[in-house]
Amino acid sequence: MPHVPAPHVLVVYTDDEPGVLTRVASLIRRRGFNIHSLTVGPTERTGLSRMTIVVDSDAPTVRQAVAHLRKLVNVLEVQQLGEGPMVVRDLVLVRVTAGPKVRSEVLQLAQVFRATVVDIAEDSLVIECTGSLDKIDALVDAMRPFGILELGRTGAVAMARGTRIPSATRAPLPLRTGSGPEAMSV
Amino acid sequence: MSQTGAQLIWESLLREGVDTVFGYPGGAILPTYDAMVGYPIRHVLVRHEQSAVHMADGYARASGRVGVVVATSGPGATNLVTGLATAMLDSTPLVAITGQVGSALLGTDAFQEVDITGITIPVTKHNYLVTRAEDIVPALREAFAVARSGRPGPVLVDITKDAQQGRARLDWEAALPHRHLRHLPPPLDPAALAQALDLIRHARRPIILAGHGVQLAGARAEVLALAERSDIPFALTLLGLGAVPATHPLSLGMMGMHGESWVNRAIQEADLLLAFGMRFDDRVTGKLKEYAPHAKKLHIDIDASELNKNVPVDVAIAGDLLEVLRALLPGVPVADRSGWLDTIREWRGDSAVRDIKNLPDDGHLYAAHVMHDLWCLTKGEAVVVTDVGQHQMWEAQYYKHDGERSLITSGGAGTMGFALPAAIGAKIARPEAEVWVVAGDGGFQMTFAELMTAVQEGVKVNIAVINNGYLGMVRQWQALFYEGRYAATPILSPDFVKLAEAFGIPGQRVETRVEVAAAVARAREAKGAALIEFKVEQEDSVYPMVPAGAALHEMIRRPSALAETGSDPV
Known part of the structure; x- marks a missing residue:
């Protein structure tokens, strides 16, 4: 397994619905971003998922990845950890x-x-x-x-230390979940 | 009172202001077609679903409204893919609605089942699989919002047959979308604006690079105001042509691979690039390492992922161009840059003499002549829709676009076969406009079946087929970079005049320059669509040219033989 000397850690908040992982993975693949790991799981809020992505690239590439992730409709917020203290x-x-x-x-x-x-x-x-x-x-x-x-x-799985609370945990979520309008084939 | 999902689709389209859809029926979308009758929405029956997307694309680009496509599942849906990619790369707002097999059959390889949402993830801004009638309105409302907002683009909504047949209540207000607001640019940063103004204040040789975003943002007046106030010349990308007037004294014309040499030289020598709503595509920059080496760079684009993507810049502002320019304008210094402008003028040198346009008529017909004459004869007021290849570049060079949304062309994707269907869509969007198709003999043969659509729908488009008997741009590359081995580029064509007649439209053939004006006049006078085949010089090439991967100043210029026989510069 490749070792990341100074890993860029992204925390991505997404809608919790079918197909979101496909969209994120598809973006990472087609833009050629190398990733070390990607984990996904539920959060304390219904309808909100949280991904931790460890990116194996230089800083400009990581900025590009962040900018592209922020264009996905299902992405609420992208936090770039590593600028401050964090727990990984x-x-x-x-x-x-x-x-x-x-x-x-x-x-x-x-x-x-x-x-x-x-x-x-x-x-x-x-x-x-x-x-x-x-x-x-x-x-x-x-x-x-x-x-x-x-x-x-x-x-x-990563989290910033201190009081950097992501705003995604307060943002409005989709009207429906489950097999709602956003339901996707994975 | 509840309605069927199919009715809810049309109700939603009505409420989104849709007056026309481009489509093709089939099994999985039949309930929706059945419900269409009675709604005041025009349906244009295409001959191939790819053309439906191009038509919606042309409709959207000509009008600024969202184009709408309807197709069935399976092959109907997969035929949309090229059109969606075309729209995605050129930022066209579209909504494509596809029928899908019943939700119980999903994932079973049922007849005409294709995972179209999976297939179209990379070529849409977003897509939806809707399996319940009550989810149709929220999905469609959000789809329109996503297509229009930020950097526009295509969205696909795949709706299962049982969702179309099911019933739900129409609750428009409850379906108010909000997710498209997640990624709108942040408020303007005063520090970045100050830095931008600082760059302009200290520049001696600035140049504006105006792209498609100028048009999409509706920032024509602001770009012109900034240019005029500070005496800054502007160069345009292919999709930027028409965004600001070509005949403006500060206009340099198109930049990049087939831009004029003095335009590219001005970029290479500039000390400041003001990049407005453009994305430093490789066709614009040439070799990145040697691109504009002396210039500071200011980049304004609504899509933050375009900033610092290809070209690292000194100041990057993610925002709506109109808003940013309005904030900048009061601080932009008034300047006189006649020295810099004179220098650029001197760089034109003998370019005009080399220009094929200025050669005396030697009995041969050159595509450049046709484009120049078409510009003169239509007083530059036509909407021209081009295909992809040599004729596209000649059109860009010789048809001077002053009006906004007056050039519609597939820039990012370079999709052959685009012109005729896109022109039909453009004419439907703007019936008062004079619309010309300019296509090569190769691309025209990809989608000419849509001539019948134009006839069936009574759409008057004038068609110029530039026939040189080759896939000309590929042949040009073979001549320049593959030692003249013309592998698979000679292409036969049908008799285009007879072909036109078979479709019931007048066709003409033009082989010399003296015939051009009369033929164009007859085509314009024809009541419906009309076609002219221009049989042009077969092995003519587009110059100037920056070879792929070369630096912008390493241009192949027009052959000097032309210069020797040239007439007076114009």
């Missing part, structure tokens, strides 16, 4: 080979990363860990010598 978190599930001989060593390492063991099998463990992108990379590197059998990462 990634979650990993990693299944590591851990026979009886090395199991304690793996467990010790997991502890160093404040990772938790969520499944134990005869010859392997599944470890869960949440943290910054760097921390997760380091955990994965530490586990690699034991043999990684399976690995899944969520991609980054």
Whole structure:
């Protein structure tokens, strides 16, 4: 997985309706923006989704990406984090080979990363860990010598520190949701 | 009282001020066609759905209103794609309504089912899949708002057959759209305005680059006021032609790949570019690294994503051009730049002598002559709708557009086959205007079936087919950059005079310059559509030319052989 030295993190608030992810992904693809990860999920408001996009490009390209995202009808707001302090978190599930001989060593390492063991099998463990992108990379590197059998990462979820509250959480939302006029085939 | 979804479509169109739709019926849109009867909206039956979009496009560009297209599902919908892309790249406000299979059949590969919303995401501003009758009015109202607002563009609304057949109450007020307001430009930043004025104040060799946005913003008077107040010459993009008058003393004409050499030189030597509603397309800039190297740059556009996209600028203002210019004007210094203007005039040098327009009649017919004569004969007052290729560039060079919305052409997409259908739409939008189609023999053969639409609808368009027996612009590139290997560019044409007659319209053939005026007069006098085939010099090329990827000052000029035989400069 490519490492982002100074990741540009975008938080994008969108209508929560079918097809929005397609529109965002289509935009990113056709404009040739390289992305490291994209996560999407619901927010505290019905009808409002939140995406975290980690962009793998230089600053002018990121500005272009932001300007294009802001043209999508379904996008309420784009926040560009990284200009101020922020929290970025990634979650990993990693299944590591851990026979009886090395199991304690793996467990010790997991502890160093404040990772938790969520499944134990005869010859392997599944470890869960949440943290910054760097921390997760380091955990994965530490586990690699034991043999990684399976690995899944969520991609980054990010939020600004302090009191930068996005205005999207107060903006009016579509008249209808669900299979409303905006319903799209994904 | 509830109405059917199909009725709600027409009710919505009426309320949006629609008087004409361009379309083609089919199974999934049948309920809507059935409900059309009784509504005071004209339906123009096209011969191919792509032409319906071009007609709506021409209608919109000629009038400033939203063009409307209706088509059925499947192939009816996919045939719209080229037209939507054309409208998208040239910022034309359109609403395309397509029928879709019943919602229960969605995703089953039912007969004539195509995922048209999925297909058209990149070529529309937004699109909708409507599966319930009660969602039709909100979707259509928002579609019109999105099409018109900000930088205009096409929107597609795909409506399932059961939504058209279902019933709902019309609640217009409740459907008031708001999402199109999300991305309107922020309020003007006084600091940016001050910086812009500062650039103008310190400039000695400024030049205005006026684009399509001048027309879309209705900022003609303001651009002229700024130019005149500060004595700044202006150059135009292809789509900017007509936005400000070509015969204005400060007008330099078209810039870019086929712009005159002195215009491009003025840009290369300028110390300030004032880019108004244009987007630094590659056909305008040539090689970016060497573009206007001495110039500071001020860029005003309503689309923030165009700012600093191709050309990094010193001051970028995202906003409505009209509003920005009105805010700037009081602070624009009065200036006399006769020195700079004289310099540009000197750069014209022997260009006029080289100009084919000024050659004596040697018995050959040149497309440039036809365009120049057409300009003279119509007193420059016609709406000209061009196709794409050499004739398009000759038209841009030799037909001097003074009037707004007087040139309609596919600039961004370069869509061949655009001219005839777009002209039909333009004439329907502005029946009082004299509308001319200027097309090549290649592009005209792509959509000439629409001649029958013109006849059926009683639309008078005058058609000039510039026939050189080649796909001329491609042939020109082959001659210049592919060592003259004319792969697949010689093209045969039918007998256009007989073809016209088969459609029931008068056709004429012109092979020498002396015949031009009489033929044009006869075409103008004809009651309905009329066609003239101009058989022009076969291997004539468009000059000057900046080869693709070359710097703007590295132009291929008109052959000097022309200069040697030239007459007096005009």
